[in-house]
Amino acid sequence: MSIFPYIYFMITSFHITKDEDQVGLYAGLVTSAFAFAEFSTGVFWGRLSDKIGRKPVLMIGLIGTLLSMFVFGFASSLPVALTARALGGALNGNIGVLQTTVAEIVTEKEHQPSAYAIMPFVWSLGSILGPLIGGALAEPCKNYPAVFSQGTLFDAYPFLLPNIVCAMILVVGILVGILFLEETHQEKRYRRDIGLEIGRKILRLFDKEGGLESFDKLQDANFEESRSLLEDEAPPGYRTTEGSPRYPSSRSLSPAAPPYTRSTLSVQPQKKAVPPSIQTAFTRPVIVHIIGYGILAYHTMSFDQLMPIFLSSKVSTVPPKLPFQFTGGFGMSSRDEGVLMVGQGFYAMFAQAVLFPLLAKRFGCLKVLRMAVILWPALYFLVPYTVLLPPQYRVLGICFCLLWRTTAQALTYPPNNIMLANSAPSMLVLGAINGVAGSTASLCRAFGPTITGFVYSKGLSIGVSGLGWWVTGLVCIMGAMESLLMEERKTDSSGPSPMDDEEEATSDHTMIDPLTIDAAIVAATRPDDSRPENVSKILIPLHPENRLPT
Numbered sequence: 001m002s003i004f005p006y007i008y009f010m011i012t013s014f015h016i017t018k019d020e021d022q023v024g025l026y027a028g029l030v031t032s033a034f035a036f037a038e039f040s041t042g043v044f045w046g047r048l049s050d051k052i053g054r055k056p057v058l059m060i061g062l063i064g065t066l067l068s069m070f071v072f073g074f075a076s077s078l079p080v081a082l083t084a085r086a087l088g089g090a091l092n093g094n095i096g097v098l099q100t101t102v103a104e105i106v107t108e109k110e111h112q113p114s115a116y117a118i119m120p121f122v123w124s125l126g127s128i129l130g131p132l133i134g135g136a137l138a139e140p141c142k143n144y145p146a147v148f149s150q151g152t153l154f155d156a157y158p159f160l161l162p163n164i165v166c167a168m169i170l171v172v173g174i175l176v177g178i179l180f181l182e183e184t185h186q187e188k189r190y191r192r193d194i195g196l197e198i199g200r201k202i203l204r205l206f207d208k209e210g211g212l213e214s215f216d217k218l219q220d221a222n223f224e225e226s227r228s229l230l231e232d233e234a235p236p237g238y239r240t241t242e243g244s245p246r247y248p249s250s251r252s253l254s255p256a257a258p259p260y261t262r263s264t265l266s267v268q269p270q271k272k273a274v275p276p277s278i279q280t281a282f283t284r285p286v287i288v289h290i291i292g293y294g295i296l297a298y299h300t301m302s303f304d305q306l307m308p309i310f311l312s313s314k315v316s317t318v319p320p321k322l323p324f325q326f327t328g329g330f331g332m333s334s335r336d337e338g339v340l341m342v343g344q345g346f347y348a349m350f351a352q353a354v355l356f357p358l359l360a361k362r363f364g365c366l367k368v369l370r371m372a373v374i375l376w377p378a379l380y381f382l383v384p385y386t387v388l389l390p391p392q393y394r395v396l397g398i399c400f401c402l403l404w405r406t407t408a409q410a411l412t413y414p415p416n417n418i419m420l421a422n423s424a425p426s427m428l429v430l431g432a433i434n435g436v437a438g439s440t441a442s443l444c445r446a447f448g449p450t451i452t453g454f455v456y457s458k459g460l461s462i463g464v465s466g467l468g469w470w471v472t473g474l475v476c477i478m479g480a481m482e483s484l485l486m487e488e489r490k491t492d493s494s495g496p497s498p499m500d501d502e503e504e505a506t507s508d509h510t511m512i513d514p515l516t517i518d519a520a521i522v523a524a525t526r527p528d529d530s531r532p533e534n535v536s537k538i539l540i541p542l543h544p545e546n547r548l549p550t
């Protein structure tokens with residue numbers, strides 16, 4: 001997001017072409033390079049996160065973005081800029097992995113709208129800081145001559161400073177991730193994490209009230225309480241040195257297994273679930289949501305690429321020939337664009353955190369998404385006509401369009417992600433599914449700016465600046481039609497959730513009725529029933545059919 005306010009001026013500084021109408025095409029190439037590279041590696045990072053965990057892949061993505069920003073800041077030609085963006089995209093699979101992480105943390109349907117709004121909310125926060133940093137710090141020697149002198153490093157590389165600042169923010173994010181981010185993968189979360197251990201030690205240094213220590217003791221108390229329900233602990237005087245034997249969850253009485261330990265309760269999974277094959281993972285609902293995600297990515301990225309160029313283009317002095325033949329833009333500086341995008345970002349935070357959860361709980365994710373995508377195409381038709389408004393109303397008109405676009409995006413991405421996660425046949429393949437979804441979106445983000453930039457340039461050559469917008473609107477209409485094929489999978493009591501199979505496959509702990517435990521203790525006190533085989537007759541495992549109603 002930080003490159004959007006100055007990408008037009010950066011392309012101009014490369015002196016590739018003297019035709020300003022071609023700037024949009026090259027800007028689209030730079031924007032698309034990241035997405036093309038991300039598409040080529042998205043499935044790889046998704047499947048790798050299924051094998052090694054989510055946290056390592058997320059950290060690699062942040063480090064890759066960090067390297068990309070440094071190279072991009074030092075870019076003095078188009079090939080270097082393209083290489084830098086491609087490097088960042090190839091090493092970054094974070095979007096799909098983050099969606100998988102959220103899905104693994106939150107499985108209750110009533111909590112999903114609020115949870116899935118967090119990532120777009122943070123994205124909106126970045127859309128505030130990114131354009132603000134990019135617009136305010138680009139070309140510092142030109143904008144702040146009293147602070148940055150001519151002939152310095154920032155004069156030779158006028159777009160280095162915003163990338164350095166963004167890289168510093170990334171360093172903070174990497175450190176926070178290493179020290180405090182917990183693994184969410186169903187099987188990899190049990191392994192030791194040295195970074196988390198260091199992070200907890202750091203927190204204890206600032207924990208003056210002992211809150212963290214109290215939390216640890218509470219966890220230990222919960223563990224002891226759980227263990228006491230599973231171990232055979234007779235009253236004082238009747239305790240033995242061995243716990244009660246653990247029986248499998250079946251009606252047959254097999255030989256005794258080792259007693260429960262802390263590792264079997266809270267550290268190691270008892271049984272490794274077998275994930276479904278990749279072929280069976282991509283069901284019809286999954287494919288439909290992935291296609292919808294790609295269409296969304298295409299036209300939203302096209303909007304993000306066209307809008308800065310549209311705002312930066314000079315005001316036309318050629319009289320328009322309505323209804324379609326007119327050109328020109330708003331003639332804004334990168335600083336003014338940054339301020340405008342900051343305001344858009346603040347509203348996006350409200351829309352993500354407040355508006356979407358309220359509407360989703362009231363109408364459901366599918367209805368909210370359809371409402372937004374059906375109304376969205378009209379926006380692409382109206383945007384070019386804002387330049388024809390009276391001068392005193394032009395900024396107001398473009399602000400209205402930005403609010404419309406922000407609202408539509410807030411009401412489409414989160415519900416699509418929720419329905420995609422809920423449609424997955426197993427959580428064990430959700431990383432691969434989100435990897436394919438991320439790659440599909442990246443491919444569409446790559447083609448979107450490139451095709452739109454080309455169409456926009458051709459439109460300018462024939463005096464129709466709205467051509468790029470209207471072609472993008474046609475793609476948006478396709479998305480509205482495709483939304484009619486979507487289905488919203490129920491995850492409440494009326495149907496199983498994707499987590500049900502994993503919980504059933506990995507949970508091998510036997511649930512024992514407290515009455516049965518008491519009967520076993522009483523039996524153990526009788527001299528003629530003290531033999532283990534008599535006790536085993538009473539300790540019948542609480543198979544689902546034997547459980548008492550609650």
